[in-house]
Each structure stands twice: as structure tokens, then as C-alpha cells.
Amino acid sequence: MAFNMDDISDQSGRLAIVTGSNSGLGYETALAMAKKGLKVVMACRSLDKAEAEKSHILAEVPNGDLEILQVDLSKLASVRNAAEEFRSKHDKLDILVNNAGIMFPPYLKTEDGFESQMAANCFGHFLFTSLLIDLIPDSPDSRITWLSSSAHKTGKINFEDINFEKKYTKTVSYGQSKLACLMYALELDRKLKTAGKKIKSNSAHPGGADTDLSRNMSQWILGLMKYTILPFITHSAADGALPTLEATLALTAEGGQYYGPQGFLEMSGPSGVGTIAKHALDIDISKKLWQISEKLTGAIFHL
Numbered sequence: 001m002a003f004n005m006d007d008i009s010d011q012s013g014r015l016a017i018v019t020g021s022n023s024g025l026g027y028e029t030a031l032a033m034a035k036k037g038l039k040v041v042m043a044c045r046s047l048d049k050a051e052a053e054k055s056h057i058l059a060e061v062p063n064g065d066l067e068i069l070q071v072d073l074s075k076l077a078s079v080r081n082a083a084e085e086f087r088s089k090h091d092k093l094d095i096l097v098n099n100a101g102i103m104f105p106p107y108l109k110t111e112d113g114f115e116s117q118m119a120a121n122c123f124g125h126f127l128f129t130s131l132l133i134d135l136i137p138d139s140p141d142s143r144i145t146w147l148s149s150s151a152h153k154t155g156k157i158n159f160e161d162i163n164f165e166k167k168y169t170k171t172v173s174y175g176q177s178k179l180a181c182l183m184y185a186l187e188l189d190r191k192l193k194t195a196g197k198k199i200k201s202n203s204a205h206p207g208g209a210d211t212d213l214s215r216n217m218s219q220w221i222l223g224l225m226k227y228t229i230l231p232f233i234t235h236s237a238a239d240g241a242l243p244t245l246e247a248t249l250a251l252t253a254e255g256g257q258y259y260g261p262q263g264f265l266e267m268s269g270p271s272g273v274g275t276i277a278k279h280a281l282d283i284d285i286s287k288k289l290w291q292i293s294e295k296l297t298g299a300i301f302h303l
């Protein structure tokens with residue numbers, strides 16, 4: 001049976017962080033969680049945008065419990081500060097949704113020396129998770145969810161040049177970053193199981209969702225797609241958020257899984273278990289990626 005938010009019970013007393021919740025899928029995820037009584041920490045880089053979207057959520061959910069946490073996931077120092085700020089206010093975290101992301105920007109090297117898609121989509125979330133994971137109760141309801149994409153299917157981890165210093169192709173970097181998010185989800189779940197923990201780490205993708213993610217694409221091409229192919233392969237941001245909500249809130253959701261739309265080409269439709277590309281299940285590559293990510297970010301996971 002397809003996942004349905006109506007089946008999710010009241011979540012009062014539980015706390016979630018959703019990164020990038022001032023826009024698109026993150027906003028819809030935070031809104032749906034607030035409706036179910038969860039306290040939601042909106043982890044966003046722009047306080048102004050976060051305040052504006054917090055007001056929009058409160059307009060729909062007047063008794064919603066929302067907090068804003070400033071974080072720029074493309075900067076390790078900001079990630080460390082945000083984790084410290086969260087820890088100074090809370091001693092427990094039930095759900096972490098690693099949602100924030102960028103797609104196809106021009107090449108930019110961050111202050112930590114990372115390519116910007118790898119920084120924001122992957123390394124920032126990797127460090128953030130390591131700094132908060134000990135606050136997550138050891139329960140099957142505790143979830144860490146990583147946003148991946150169908151783009152993982154064409155992704156490849158280029159260990160020779162993981163930050164694209166030799167050659168940058170924006171689509172290749174995006175594919176690598178979304179494959180890495182999926183590999184982090186699966187590898188973390190394996191590590192949690194090995195440590196005897198009940199916390200579930202899994203991943204989700206929205207298929208094609210109508211959000212601002214495409215802001216770096218050619219507006220001409222986008223305009224053309226809007227009147228041709230896009231209506232067949234996209235759905236609303238609210239529908240695109242359902243796989244994230246299934247992964248984080250459904251009692252039946254498994255750890256080490258990939259949730260996504262079940263319709264044509266897995267691009268839209270009701271949420272369910274999606275198809276993981278074979279190369280994303282490669283344990284040796286996942287372990288190597290994990291080790292490199294630990295080295296680059298200084299992350300230490302206390303499981």
C-alpha cells in the first residue's frame with residue numbers, strides 16, 4: 001500500500017532538524033512534520049529566508065513549534081558552530097534530514113578547498129551528522145535521512161579528483177554528490193547495525209519536483225522543457241517530499257533503503273521503495289568514500 005501521511009500518528013514531543021527547509025522539499029518536509037506535532041529546527045543559511053518561511057508554516061500550523069538554526073553547509077566552521085548551538089539548546093534529536101543541496105553551479109572552491117556541490121551536498125552534511133549523532137536516541141523511530149537523486153545512477157566517485165580541481169563538469173559533480181549521499185546513507189546504516197544500534201539511516205529522492213533547484217540551468221532550456229517533457233516527469237514539491245517523509249516517519253521504513261516515487265521512470269507518483277543502482281551498493285567504494293570524507297572534514301562518528 002502506498003505511503004500516506006494520514007497514517008502517521010501524532011509526533012508531539014519529538015524533534016527534527018531539516019536542513020534547507022526555507023525552500024522546496026525541505027520546506028514541505030518541515031511543514032508536514034509541523035502538522036504532525038513535531039518540533040522542527042529549520043537549519044538554513046539565510047536567517048531572513050528562514051524567518052519568512054517559518055512565518056508561512058505558522059500561518060498554516062498556528063501551534064507549530066519551529067526554531068531556526070543558522071548553518072552554511074558549504075563551510076565546515078559554520079557546521080561546527082551550528083552543531084554547538086544546537087547542542088547548547090537540546091539534549092536529544094529524533095530525526096535529522098540532510099536535505100539542503102545545490103545543483104549545477106559554476107565552479108567554486110570553498111574556504112575548505114572543496115568544490116561547492118561536494119561541500120554543501122556531501123561534506124557539510126557528513127560532518128553535521130557526526131557532530132549530532134550521539135544525541136539521537138537508540139530507537140527504531142530515530143532516523144537520519146539523506147537526500148539523493150536519480151542522478152546517482154550516472155554518478156561515479158572520482159577518488160583521483162574528488163573536488164574536481166583538474167576538470168570540472170557541473171553535471172558530473174552533481175551526480176557524484178548525490179551518489180555520495182546515497183552511499184553515506186547505506187554505509188552509516190551498516191555501521192549502526194554493526195554497532196547494535198536501532199537508529200535507521202536511509203535515503204530518499206523526490207523524482208522530479210518543482211522547486212528552485214534548477215536555478216543554475218539555462219532558462220531557455222528550462223522554458224522549452226516546461227512545455228514538453230517536464231509535465232510528464234515532475235510533480236509538486238509537496239508530493240516530492242513524500243519519500244523523505246516516508247523514510248523519516250513511517251514505522252515500516254527500513255534502514256539502508258532508498259525511498260522515491262513509484263510512477264513513470266520513478267520521477268513522480270506515490271512514494272515507495274526505489275531502485276538503487278548496482279554501483280551504489282559497492283561496499284569497498286563506500287568505505288573508501290567514508291574514510292576520505294572523515295579525513296577531509298575531520299568528522300569522527302561516535303556510534
Ligand SMILES: NC(=O)c1ccc[n+]([C@@H]2O[C@H](COP(=O)([O-])OP(=O)(O)OC[C@H]3O[C@@H](n4cnc5c(N)ncnc54)[C@H](OP(=O)(O)O)[C@@H]3O)[C@@H](O)[C@H]2O)c1
Nearest residue numbers: 020023024025045072073074100101149208209211212213
Ligand atoms: N527538485 C528535484 O527534482 C530534486 C531531484 C533530486 C534530488 N533533489 C534534492 O533535494 C534536495 C532539496 O532540493 P530542492 O529541490 O528542494 O531545491 P531548493 O528549492 O533549491 O532548496 C534547496 C535548499 O538547500 C539550501 N542550501 C543550499 N546550499 C546550502 C548551504 N550551503 N547551506 C545551507 N543550506 C543550503 C537552500 O538554501 P537557499 O535558499 O539559501 O539557497 C534551500 O533551502 C537537494 O539535496 C536536491 O539535490 C531534488
